[in-house]
Amino acid sequence: MSTTTIAKPASLRGARLPRWTPAVVALGSAAVAVAIGTVAGLDSRIQWGLIAAVLFIVASYAVAVAVEGGRQAKDRLATSLVWVTFLLAVVPLASLVFETVERGSTVFNGYFLTHSMGVVADDEPGGGIYHAILGTLEQVLLASVIAVPIGMLTAIYLVEYGRGKLAKVVTFFVDVMTGIPSIVAGLFVLSFWILILGFDFSGWAGAMALAILMMPVVVRSTEEMLKLVPNELREASLALGIPKWRTILKVVLPTAIGGITTGVMLAVARIAGETAPVLLLVWVNPMINTNPFEGSQASLPLYIYQQYAAGNQAGYDRAWAAALALIGFIMILNLAARGVARWKAPKTGR
């Protein structure tokens, strides 16, 4: 087409590297890193990866300086740094999931899910997590029973009623409460429920600490969802003479229920993995205890911690398998929460 062009059109832009350069540089630096690693006898994969990352950054900068000049090279340096940081975040997650699945699947089976540790010594294989699953489910359920109503009502207060000082203070402290370390929540319930009131360790004590951790999460997510509800809906209902509380219950909440459910499920996923308060308040029980209000119980995160602390191969195997079960449970909750969010998204469009 443009065979008759006299001046080179590219001359205005200066030389550019072809689009495939980063990919080639990445492959090259990975290959060189593997070579260095093998020759120097470095047995740690972490070192290999770090060498590859440094090589990639330096090489793409050098190539760009040579061909494109300083400013473009700096741009490329930033781009490659940003890509490397992204990989640095993905690699741990991939490794964690891979190791958990691989090491966890050795003893993970139907027997493991349906038996307790009742007659199994720490260092012999066998046993399972039935008692721990039971404990976790009961504690999480109790925590939700406390935290969900309080959290939702607080959010309703902040969005539908809250004006003035009280609402501002509550908002601020909800934010601050999100950052309370889980162990502090555990210490609080310990000090007032067990040390001062003199009750025994129980699933219920753990559930109270978990509820404290869950409340701010429920408030935040419910608040966000209520704010998304279009005001026209409220006004239409109020204009018909419907009392405000019925407007909230029958119009506002049903519109936002999908998002609120998502928020609650994510909050449940968060507290299901908490170990510290459970460690302080539920104590340890290798047997099945179905009553959360009396006597110590077990829980999945606590089970992992103990099996790890036992420090032998049978314990490690059980710990990984329980970790697999816990991650599976939490991931399913996360995915389901997202599914609900998509399925019941508030219809804000016209």
Place this chain on the structure above:
Amino acid sequence: MDIPSSTTSPTSPPPRHDVKPSQVTPKRAARGATRPGDRIFLGLSRGSGIALLVIMAAIAAFLTYRAALALSDNTGNFLTTFEWDPAGTATNGKPYFGIAVLVFGTVVSSIIALVIAVPIAIGIALFISHYAPRRLATPIAFVIDLLAAVPSIVYGLWGALVVAPNLTGLYSWLDDYFGWTGIFSYQGGAPRSLMTVGILLAIMILPIITNVSREVFLQVPKMHEEAALALGATRWETIRMSVLPFARSGVISASMLGLGRALGETIAVATVLSPSFVINASVLDFGGGTFAQNIASKFNEATEYGRDALIASGLVLFVITLLVNGAARLIIARRKEYSGANA
């Protein structure tokens, strides 16, 4: 936007300057909610808000009370003592404990975590907001959320059994070239040190720093970026000139939120660290401890008095995280008012 005021304002009188606002509010609320159902519902929801405040106050009050019980019998200086001996085994039953070692360990591991996590988190946030292909941005954000969903005990297990064994090589290399500083000297053995804890904490606080920073990066007015691009700036120059200055305070508060997480992390630290109650200049050698880890590790064999001593250290942790988180939230809140994000 203003539903409550629209229901009350038609009948509400002009503002009266002779009455304090605190006297007006209940009256006006009562007028807006004359029906019993409304009154009950308002009472319930306001009560829940107040209940949250009461819980926060109760946490502070009960921890302070139990901590005071422990501190009144302590023969050591709580802030400067290098021992943790509430049972008094070495001092004829006189409790002797302090948090100096814990302060050191907590601060060092959190600083390591921040130094590693903040640049990486900024990078990922930029990747999602400015670099990644549009189709990839959402799945990547989801992956980062998954990183946040992994329970800390699983991080601990993974850190102790997978990461730590792989770090010996890196640590000996650091020892070879930077050992002379004293900070990076490494005597071999299982690398269950503050450095390993810091690396693990960095991974754990990545999601929160990334998510908050990303929000801020996305708020940068499009006009600023387009102006820079129109002047012929490269993508990096655009980010440096228009995105980063705008986002600075947001990134700072994101880092502080991450710091709050790192300070209070318990079980991952307790799993990975092999604790000892000493201050070690080298971050690569095992030893040291953090507030939360110390509570979890010492709790089982503690007597009731020992538990009170642990509660005293927990109170310090509570106050520190409260200050850090409160400051971070204040910075974010102030930004919201002044930023031209919606302009």
